[in-house]
Amino acid sequence: MRILPRTLALVVALAAAPALAAEHPGNDVIREKGYQGPQTCEECHPGTAKAFLGTVHWKHASRVTNVDNLDPRQEYGMKNRIYTFCNGNDVVNDLKEIPQNALGKTKLTGCNSCHPGNHLAGVGSSGAEAEAAIDCLVCHSAKYDYSKRKPYKTPDGKVAIGQDRSVEAALAVGKPTVKACMTCHETAGGGTLIKRGFAFDAEHDAHAAKGMTCADCHKAKDHKIPTGFDPNNWANDGVRVACADCHGAKPHKDADYDAHTAKIACQTCHIPTSGGAVAKDFTKWSKDAATGFWEPSTIKREPAGTKPVYAWFNGTVRNEPHLIGPKGSRSDPKSKITPFKIYEGRAYYDRRTGKLLSMDFAQPTASGDTLAGVASAAKTLGLEKVDPVPGWQTIYFANSHLVTKQKALSCDRCHTANGQLDFEALGYSKGEIARRKLKSAELWFDRLHEKEQKKEEF
Amino acid sequence: MKKILSALTLAVVFTLATANPAQAEEKMLGTVTKIDLAGASATATLKDTKSGTLVDLLVDDTVTLDKFKDKRIGVGDEIKAKYEKKDGKNHSTFFKKAGGC
Incomplete structure (x- = not known):
């Protein structure tokens, strides 16, 4: 009978162990001194803020070595890319107050709203001011108050993004949760599940069903996040992740299935669905009658709502004005048959050069005037004259989530x-x-x- | 012939009168003025942008409730909502920030 209380005590202790283990060792310091942003974190993690400024999450760009027709001396990414999924970028569609729409409404919006800073020290900025502006808690706190992370105008008229730097949020630091990642990554490209169209939840993904988080596979070191090869996603921290890192080259209990892995990417059988936007038209925006604002005309599908297309892919990318897609062939030993979400986007091209033009969304959001958006972007980029004509671009997106075991091909x-x-x-x-x-x-x-x-x- | 027509007319009238019409979904754009969380549901009060009237919506989908809890949706946010009237309450079927690009 004496055993029962001991057993119960042991069960309670074991159940509490993960919670106890999760207590951040620096919490005593935070309780004692409060939380002042990165300078508090730096007390125990010296040099981390400066190092973070060199990552893709801060720069929204990196050198890119696997994509055709790029300047190897330049960095590319959300900061400056011109393509037809977003058409704007951090440079031409910087967060700002847009003109009033027909209902007299305006708002603060722009591509870099998700940047983990305060916008005053913007994408790719450096130095002490940038280090102090990092919003460590937006990724690392499980109790982040998102109502504080909104754009606002400072007394001198600049546009800044607020942060939750409360002690309560700071005491809840840890490895980024799925929600912390998905708050930005799920809403990329103009709305929920538009860009990649995958829901990382138990219903849609075998890893999520096992309770895994994004960071379990995208395991960062020094804030450098490993990513897979993706024709559409160029910027990278120089580290990569692949299914085989965990599952090995012979992951099945069946030799016939294992025989496939040399030429078939894991995703081909284990991600037989896709979702999200399948086409957008940036030359004709649609008016939301309720708000009076305009949006790029978009056709989208639910997560797992469409089937992918298949092509040989060796990790390198064709990059042409009308196609961004995988390179590879059956005869190439590095190539595997790989699934992709196919996407078609219409935007303006310069008739004289044939190059794709980018767009500032401020004007079209307010009035639907897409050519005014092109003219504004051209002015920002120092292009003296452009002659915009509509054209289509096909983009292949990696199909890397929505993993299934039960419904695998x-x-x-x-x-x-x-x-x-x-x-x-x-x-x-x-x-x-x-x-x-x-x-x-x-x-x-x-x-x-x-x-x-x-x-x-x- | 008149009897048949009368019977048919009566049948049509009876059917229309006794049928349980499908609940029409209502739409609105409004600003959040209050959110009351209560266990597995919440009541969000929206001020209709057009009429200025306050509308209480019963929200019970976990995704939106989660957004209430961590204040990704809070007082002052402009919301596009759809709802159905059932048992004297407005049951939310769509509740999203009127955001965009």
Whole structure:
């Protein structure tokens, strides 16, 4: 009978252990001295603020070595890219007060609203002022009060972004939660689940269902966040993440499945769906009758609402005015068949140079006048004359989330007539398809039947 | 023939009179004036931008409740909302900031 209280005490202690372990060692200092932003963090993490200014999260850009037609001496990213998913960028569509719309309403908006600073020290800024402006808690606090993180005008007319620097928020620091990441990353590109269209929750993702967070895979060191290769996502901290980092080269209990991994990316079978915006038109904006503001005309799908397209990809990228897409081929040993979300965007091109033009959203948001937005962006970039004509650009987005185990593609989904993969488009001849029975149940029926029978055995 | 027409007319009138019409979804743009969190739901009061009237909306979807809790949505935010009237309450079916690019 004496054992029971001890057992109960042990159970309570074990249950409390994670909470106790989560207590940030610096909390005593914060309780004693309060929280003054990065200078408080620096007491125990010296040099971190300065180092953070060199990361993609602060610069919104980096050197890019895997994309065609870029200047290797320049940095590229949300800061300055011109493409048809966003069409604006931090430079031409800087956070500011936009002109009044027909209802007399205005607002403070711009591409860099998510930048983890205060906007007064902006994207890519450096020095002591920039270090002091870092909003450490927006990523690291589980009790961040987002009502404080809003743009406002300072007494001298500048536009700044507020921060929650309360002791309560500072005492809740830790590894970024899924919400901390998704608050910005889920709303990129003009609204919730527009850009990448994946919901990182138990319903949509096998990793989320296991309670994993973004930072479990995108495990940062010195605030450098590893990312995968993506035709659309260029800026990177020089560190990469891949499924095989955790799962290895032979992740299945089935040799036939493992035989696929040399030429088929994991995502091909384990992410058979896609979602988010499939097309946008930046030349014709749509008016929201309720608010009186205009938005780029957008066609979007729910998470897992569409199917991806498949292409060979070796990690390098074609970058042309009308196409941003994967490079690779069947004969290239570094290439794998990889799924992509396909996206079509219409924007203005300069008739004389054929180059894509960017857009300041202030004018079109207020009045729908897209050409005024192009003219404003051209002025910011120092382009003396542009001759805008509408044109389309196709973009391939990496399809790297919405991971499933239960609904992964099985043999019958690809190796059949009109299956998920178009073997001919991927470089397989009709003769080879017939000879190897790539589109026939004969290839897999017996093995799959045996497996399914085992599942039903008592 | 008259009897048949009369019977048909009566049947149509009866059907229309007794049918339970589908609840129409109402839309509004309003500014949040108050949020009362209560367990697994919340009542958000919006001031209608056009009429200035206050409308109480019952919100019970976890995504929006989470935004109330960490104040990603709070007093002063402009909201586009849709709701259905049921059991004397306005049940929110769509509740998002009227944001954008």
